[in-house]
Amino acid sequence: MIWYLAEQLRVYPKACHKLPVFTQNHCWYTEKSYEQSSSEATALYKSSLFSGKNFLDLSGGLGVDDWAFSKNFQNVVSLDPNLELNEMVRINWEKLKLINCERIDSTAKEYLAGCNINFDLVYIDADRRTEAKRSFLISDADPDYLGLTALLFPISKKILLKLSPYIDLQYLKEHLSFLTHIYVVSVNREVKEVLALVQPDVLTNVKITAVEIGINGQVQIFSAEQDNEIKNEGLFEPLxxxxxxxxxxxxxxxxxxxxxxxxxxxxxxxxxxxxxxxxxxxxxxxxxxxxxxxxxxxxxxxxxxxxxxxxxxxxxxxxxxxxxxxxxxxxxxxxxxxxxxxxxxxxxxxxxxxxxx
Missing domain, CATH: 3.30.2130 (VC0802-like)
Incomplete structure (x- = not known):
């Protein structure tokens, strides 16, 4: 128990900035789950894009994204195979008074194999890896989205992938079938997440949106077609x-x-x-x-x-x-x-x- 308390003392000074609501409610963390979690700011932005009845998170982790999506969905189902982490998450959800969230002890593949529920949105943190190394390929992620598509497509028409901020966007366009939208999210002038929205059976040009979340949580958004022609030239004495x-x-x-x-x-x-x-x-x-x-x-x-x-x-x-x-x-x-x-x-x-x- 002493090592666990020591871990909280190490994490809390950082967590008060990244996870202010969790910290104010005296939630528990492990260093690994904290480092892998979304910030509250990025989680709230993601959740603002969608709403519905049923939401499924295949990579629950610390549950920050689940907390955010619970505001816009009636039911949140969250999976993680880590039993000790899941117990901690359930305690945190009690502290946060989340009554519409369920954490299930399961891998994504195990759960999907027996799933007969339709979900308005399935969310995957595909930046997770079993090894402590950077990877910019979807195939190296855990859960393995590409290996789960046959189980995912029948139960949801919208799948949101959270990807490494270093991933190549052209690579995404070439390797993700039914990709409809890419969001690049930066926080305080640092790219934190790339989000890819997949909509099975929808064929369209991929829309790209840039998002900047400021230090006080203000959000700025810009969407456009990519343009390679500079149209404003010849300014020699700029101010x-x-x-x-x-x-x-x-x-x-x-x-x-x-x-x-x-x-x-x-x-x-x-x-x-x-x-x-x-x-x-x-x-x-x-x-x-x-x-x-x-x-x-x-x-x-x-x-x-x-x-x-x-x-x-x-x-x-x-x-x-x-x-x-x-x-x-x-x-x-x-x-x-x-x-x-x-x-x-x-x-x-x-x-x-x-x-x-």
Whole structure:
């Protein structure tokens, strides 16, 4: 019991940010179940997309997603083969006063083999692995979605897969039959989840949505067809600099987003924008440009000395030096109020943008 209490003490300082409601209700965790769980913010976003009578979670884990989906479904059935974890989850659900959730001690395959219930949505956390290694293939996941489709398709017309944030979206389009929608979800400027909605017997173009969840839980969404043609070019004296949310970049919607806002994307490979006016509610970060100039070692050294810049936040895209190399070569410490962006333009000219928030 002592080791179990020690585990709670290790997890709780982190959990109060990722799982505030669970923490406020004194729920229990194991380190593994905590690390594998969705955050409350991402779980609530997912649950807002669907509603119905019956919901099935094939990879219950800590039950955070079940808690969120219980708000929009009458009945939640959640599976996990870990008996000790399941007992802890049932205790947590009592603390959370969840009365429409059932945790079943079972693997996905065992349960589906005898299932005769129709579900409005089946959810699978396909980023789970039995081995502690990163994998970007659906076939390596546990539960194995591809091996379960024959059992899944007869009982549900909607299947939602939670996938690794590192998975390739083109790979998904090529390997998931009846894929209708991809959601790329970032939280506080970090991609956390890729969601794939499969609807058996529905054949349509795959829709892609980028989602950014802010530090206070506010949600911004952008959906569009992927666009590879930069339409806004020729802006030489911009006043504002923009960095789109990581979910927009991961979703391949960077150019579509800049075109829609009539901003100039620096190049197809450089997901930075510039413009003449501030954009209210921009999905990402906005900066006022103090100065910009073509990069050379001599010009940057001169600029840093003239403006007495010894500390700055540095970001680079499509640039031939890493952030670490830039800091080392030019002796720039991390942090402060100065922002330096390094990028390569369409004409291969390397640029430096000095900005303030």
């Amino acid at each position: 504002w600099f923009f960095e789109p949310a990581p979910s927009i970049i991961k979703a391949g919607l960077s150019i579509a987003y800049s075109n829609g806002l009539q901003l100039f994307q620096l190049s197809k490979n450089t997901s930075f924008y510039v413009g003449m006016i501030a954009i209210p509610y921009f999905m990402g970060r906005s900066f006022l440009i103090i100065s910009h100039f073509e990069f050379s070692k001599a010009s940057l050294v001169k600029y840093l000395q003239k403006n007495m810049i010894t500390k700055a936040n540095i970001t680079r895209r499509h640039f031939n030096m890493s952030v670490e190399e830039i800091r080392q070569v030019f002796k720039i410490k991390e942090g402060g109020k100065e922002y330096l962006f390094f990028a390569t333009l369409c004409n291969n000219k390397r640029m430096v943008y000095h900005c303030h928030k």
